[in-house]
Amino acid sequence: MIITTTPTIEGREILEYKGLVFGEVITGVNFIKDFGAGLRDIFGGRSEGYEEELIDARNEALAELKMRAERIGADAVVGAKMDYEVLGQAGSMLMVTISGTAVSLK
Template sequence: MMIVTTPYIEGREVQKYFGIVNGEGLIGANVYKDIFSGVRDVVGGRTSTYERELRKTREIALDSMKEKAQQLGANAILNVRIKYSNLGGTMGNTILVSVNGTAVLLD
């Protein structure tokens, strides 16, 4: 399954459009991660714990989208967009990773 951010793949023609497919993943930051992340931000450096968690959550969202496209008979997803949203409020430091694109059948 090809997953690309472009609206087409050079040298390949779309045989069929299946429509929009999407996937979501949630990551909840707990108090200990928040504390250690804050300490690291003060001293400098990267917050690798958050980076790892975001990467895993993004993969979950992409896998979910890919599964939906495969069920439709697609072999590619074009024009993929990834969005990160902090749900905040009653959800604490919950981050939603959402992805969407157009499922297609390429030649």
């Protein structure tokens, strides 16, 4: 399945707009990763633990979007937009959302 941020797919014709589809993931970051990130905040450097969480959450949101598009008979998703937010009392939850328009292609 093609998932793109563009409104069209080069070389392909959109036959039908199936509707909006979404993929959402909210994930918690565990204490060990929080502790490691806190040290990196003090001493500098990249937080590999948080980066891994972000990559995993993004991949899960994309997979959910794809599953929902397939469920309504789409071949692709155009106009995709991804957003990231931090939630929770201490900002320890990560929310990744992606949305787009499911379409059928010729």
